[in-house]
Amino acid sequence: MNANTPTDVMFSFTGLATRAEEHKDGFGIAFFEGCGLRLFVDHHSARVSPVAELVKHYPIKSDNVIAHIRKATQGVVSLENTHPFVRELWGRYWVFAHNGDLKGFAPVLHGAFRPVGRTDSELAFCWLMQELAKAHASVPSVEELTATLSELVPRLAAHGTFNMLLSNGQALWAHGTTRLHYLERKHPFGPAHLQDEDVRVDFAAETTARDRVAVIATEPLTRDEPWIAFAPGELKVFVDGQLLVRSETGRLTHA
Amino acid sequence: MNANTPTDVMFSFTGLATRAEEHKDGFGIAFFEGCGLRLFVDHHSARVSPVAELVKHYPIKSDNVIAHIRKATQGVVSLENTHPFVRELWGRYWVFAHNGDLKGFAPVLHGAFRPVGRTDSELAFCWLMQELAKAHASVPSVEELTATLSELVPRLAAHGTFNMLLSNGQALWAHGTTRLHYLERKHPFGPAHLQDEDVRVDFAAETTARDRVAVIATEPLTRDEPWIAFAPGELKVFVDGQLLVRSETGRLTHA
Numbered sequence: 001m002n003a004n005t006p007t008d009v010m011f012s013f014t015g016l017a018t019r020a021e022e023h024k025d026g027f028g029i030a031f032f033e034g035c036g037l038r039l040f041v042d043h044h045s046a047r048v049s050p051v052a053e054l055v056k057h058y059p060i061k062s063d064n065v066i067a068h069i070r071k072a073t074q075g076v077v078s079l080e081n082t083h084p085f086v087r088e089l090w091g092r093y094w095v096f097a098h099n100g101d102l103k104g105f106a107p108v109l110h111g112a113f114r115p116v117g118r119t120d121s122e123l124a125f126c127w128l129m130q131e132l133a134k135a136h137a138s139v140p141s142v143e144e145l146t147a148t149l150s151e152l153v154p155r156l157a158a159h160g161t162f163n164m165l166l167s168n169g170q171a172l173w174a175h176g177t178t179r180l181h182y183l184e185r186k187h188p189f190g191p192a193h194l195q196d197e198d199v200r201v202d203f204a205a206e207t208t209a210r211d212r213v214a215v216i217a218t219e220p221l222t223r224d225e226p227w228i229a230f231a232p233g234e235l236k237v238f239v240d241g242q243l244l245v246r247s248e249t250g251r252l253t254h255a
Numbered sequence: 256m257n258a259n260t261p262t263d264v265m266f267s268f269t270g271l272a273t274r275a276e277e278h279k280d281g282f283g284i285a286f287f288e289g290c291g292l293r294l295f296v297d298h299h300s301a302r303v304s305p306v307a308e309l310v311k312h313y314p315i316k317s318d319n320v321i322a323h324i325r326k327a328t329q330g331v332v333s334l335e336n337t338h339p340f341v342r343e344l345w346g347r348y349w350v351f352a353h354n355g356d357l358k359g360f361a362p363v364l365h366g367a368f369r370p371v372g373r374t375d376s377e378l379a380f381c382w383l384m385q386e387l388a389k390a391h392a393s394v395p396s397v398e399e400l401t402a403t404l405s406e407l408v409p410r411l412a413a414h415g416t417f418n419m420l421l422s423n424g425q426a427l428w429a430h431g432t433t434r435l436h437y438l439e440r441k442h443p444f445g446p447a448h449l450q451d452e453d454v455r456v457d458f459a460a461e462t463t464a465r466d467r468v469a470v471i472a473t474e475p476l477t478r479d480e481p482w483i484a485f486a487p488g489e490l491k492v493f494v495d496g497q498l499l500v501r502s503e504t505g506r507l508t509h510a
Contacts (some may be wrong), residue, residue: 034333037334040296079293080288088369089369091371112366113367118289
């Protein structure tokens with residue numbers, strides 16, 4: 001979730017958690033509040049975890065949220081293998097979650113980032129952080145970061161399925177290999193129903209006309225909103241609840 | 256808390272949280288589970304935070320726990336200034352909390368660790384991580400780390416009050432400038448009463464004869480156990496629920 005005003009994700013997370021029947025090997029959710037960060041992780045499924053229960057009912061207002069429900073492919077079920085992963089670079093926290101499976105990815109890690117657990121995902125994240133640190137001396141603009149990520153991400157995606165979310169609290173980057181959808185909620189807001197559960201919210205009652213929220217998810221979370229599928233290999237960046245697009249002059253900007 | 260068997264801290268945290276009346280500017284608690292880590296932080300006081308409520312009632316079993324209740328001296332009340340702080344070094348998470356105030360501490364940070372918030376504490380932690388990274392090429396033994404920390408910590412303590420806790424999940428280091436106490440719980444276990452609240456636990460009912468737990472706190476948390484005060488400037492290291500002491504041959508070992 002990426003928003004222009006601090007927003008809670010109790011509705012979306014409730015929808016995501018119902019999908020933890022299959023993706024039952026732990027869950028995690030990271031909330032940026034400015035450059036500050038909260039990360040909740042549990043090795044229990046989001047369907048039964050008391051930590052997930054807290055997240056469903058404690059309205060944490062955040063401008064960037066990344067949540068993940070895990071189905072273990074590489075690495076055992078344990079806390080150190082639970083997404084999202086966090087590192088600090090240039091005095092900012094970076095949060096990363098990955099859905100997919102990378103084969104034969106064994107980069108040389110010569111930088112300051114090393115995996116703690118044993119997943120291909122955390123390894124990919126550490127490599128990404130290392131390469132970002134090499135490419136820029138201090139925190140670059142969202143546009144510059146997007147250009148660098150556009151070169152780095154295909155090198156990861158070449159190893160398999162790489163649906164990923166990345167945020168530093170300023171922007172949210174999303175890359176889809178196989179399945180990824182996004183939705184932009186904006187004025188006029190209306191009601192929405194969760195896809196997997198009989199839960200409904202009327203966003204009109206909870207928002208102001210200037211609020212904008214982008215939600216990115218593997219599969220659409222609601223059944224009555226205009227979700228858009230990522231094309232294979234697409235990297236998109238969201239700022240202030242809106243997709244950035246390339247203008248005629250070649251700059252990344254809000255449409 | 257440092258223990259030889261995964262132990263919950265609901266009792267101790269309940270005691271600590273009552274002290275959040277004065278130390279009301281946020282709280283945080285980090286639990287190692289092996290090399291994995293959970294970190295709960297909130298900018299609300301531990302007396303009222305729903306996150307603190309979860310920690311008081313969800314029995315998270317951990318071998319190393321660091322908790323902190325904040326009274327802001329430097330840096331505003333916000334999530335990025337909330338202890339404990341976490342960084343990764345050598346493929347291990349490191350957790351740091353500080354009680355005190357450092358004056359005129361402005362080190363050159365030329366390494367891979369930069370503060371996200373604006374506290375003297377996080378700055379001290381980043382410098383400590385940088386210097387550890389310079390001193391060792393990969394994760395050294397607890398004994399080697401203790402030797403390096405014994406050289407680094409006084410350079411921080413020279414700037415003011417530096418009561419601190421540091422853990423990488425293998426050991427817990429504690430340094431006292433002004434106020435710090437520790438307690439070793441071991442067989443035979445008995446009952447204990449919280450210092451600040453009418454709460455009592457009988458550890459005999461919850462432990463086995465081989466369990467060992469060390470608890471380190473600014474002020475004793477219980478009223479009927481043999482807490483020992485740190486001497487000013489003392490750095491102590493705890494492994495498997497026991498203080499390490501220097502043997503006749505000069506090695507650090509359990510007594």
